[in-house]
Amino acid sequence: MTNIRDIARESGYSVSTVSRVLNHRKYVSPAVRDHIEQVMQQLNYVPNAVARDLSSGHTKKIGVALAMVAHPYYTTLVKGITKAAFEEGYQVTLLPTDYDAKLERRYLEQLRQHAFDGLIFTSHSMPISEIAAAQAFGPVVVCQDPGSVTIPAAFTDRQASYHEAFAWIRQAGYQRVGLMLPRDPNVSATASAMVQAYTSVIGAAPAAELTWIGSMAYADGLKAGALFAANGADFVFANGDDIALGVHDYYQQNNLPLPGLMGQENQVSSALLGISTIDHHFQAVGRAALALATGAKTGQIKIASDFIARPYYC
């Protein structure tokens, strides 16, 4: 491998001058520049990226910790992060966690070792306080509401849109509203926001027999459909459009009269079913997270969700 010193020696100029040519800086006479460039070409020289990183003190890489690599929620987030990163000259390194706190800590340690310029947790199993403490190692960003903990965060503000959604459901006259939650509301901020909005708008806590916990994908909707049908739900508010589609398909496959439906995430499926949904703008969350990770922005960035009302025809 030929290096910058080889070029210096071969061209008869100093390393500093070669470096100036390399970085297109002033204070190099055109003749010298040409000559050095020629030598670089001849010797087939390319600067070493790692040496540059070491010398310049940054890697222009952002680590993104992901519980699941291929889940639509994460991929949308990653898409936003990656696009923004590209525009800012950063690259994204995928760090699979599989919800394992041990791995999360390992990545934090890597941040400390300057393997990345910043670290984004799209989800986290470690206590948030511990993550906050790790800010001493470098920029750490979470993608959930950190509550009172002081840490850069980018997340969706779901309150307003959930309220709108339930107000819509109420106004439409539905009486037995089924709820599909991703995880236990004691653990998941998303789930608890849904329950809160329900309680606040409907005026009572959701009934247990109309609440399904642990829905991630289409198949869960299909399973939950049985529960809702058995308990006489006249409406189902799912935590994802594809999940709502699953519910829809359960009723349809069993030739049951369809309940009202509402999804989330504004995917194709809701548009096609013609059901209302909520766009959480995950891509925008990703972009915001990146801006926080690079230090372009600071503090907490809330992205407002949008309730998208659609007439239900099916």
Add this chain to the structure above:
Amino acid sequence: MTNIRDIARESGYSVSTVSRVLNHRKYVSPAVRDHIEQVMQQLNYVPNAVARDLSSGHTKKIGVALAMVAHPYYTTLVKGITKAAFEEGYQVTLLPTDYDAKLERRYLEQLRQHAFDGLIFTSHSMPISEIAAAQAFGPVVVCQDPGSVTIPAAFTDRQASYHEAFAWIRQAGYQRVGLMLPRDPNVSATASAMVQAYTSVIGAAPAAELTWIGSMAYADGLKAGALFAANGADFVFANGDDIALGVHDYYQQNNLPLPGLMGQENQVSSALLGISTIDHHFQAVGRAALALATGAKTGQIKIASDFIARPYYC
């Protein structure tokens, strides 16, 4: 930032000894090891990852060039790559290309600069010959059949399963078989493999009015449904389960008698519709691609697709 020399000075030992402690190597007396470890703790020392990379000559990072970050095909591939990378101690850096050859070249250049230890093209817009030439810069892997070009490649061997699929269709007695192709068969290996198998098994080239080109997602199936319905298709073989679902939904939404259906990629949707599909094992392709990129394996790795026959009830 405290570095290895600080530890050496502070502990009263040499840099070499500290390095030995750091890397858990032999030939350090327990007492010295303890002492140095204590000093490291006191000074809050962590080795610099970039310096290590520079010194050791590798980054343990594999670049993955992606045309689309959030598309199911790519995310499945990335999942396989990422899992395998994790097991081998490598990390994955996402490189968005958006089908832009200029960007692809830029990533190749970064490989040359030793920014990654290897580069995987999940798709490519550059001519394959040019990519093959770039092997001089380091391990480059493609995820498509490279034909006669000599380059490490991991891809699915679709021939056998496509033949099985068409044989199944034929045996079932379908007469007017619609075909949905991702891209023009003159450009896309996938599309041309489908057409070839069709022609070979059915005994004639697919009819133009029963061929849809350019299907990527559910919505395309929905659109294509109109074409097939208008032209009296009694079967549709789509290039994706979700796409097949789109076709299904078109017919259903228009209260038309459903045609036979077959998808690809073995997603939930085909299982739920109960239609046959083909599993291309993209995750396995990803794993294989990683093994090629790290140099653990060489040559070309074909992953056989599996035809999964299911009775069609709907």
Add this chain to the structure above:
DNA sequence: CCTTGACCTGAAACGCGTCCCACAGCTTAC
């Protein structure tokens, strides 16, 4: 008693750019 070799430790080169500082030559300004 001498050789062999495992065990400890250190000096210094190496991987490779970047950047600050110094200095020479030349021009513009007062």
Add this chain to the structure above:
DNA sequence: GTAAGCTGTGGGACGCGTTTCAGGTCAAGG
């Protein structure tokens, strides 16, 4: 005329580990 300032170049320290090689100690084998 001379101080001030810009241009063009070079020297060398710096960022930070890893690794080779040399040298010394000490115990086992012959």
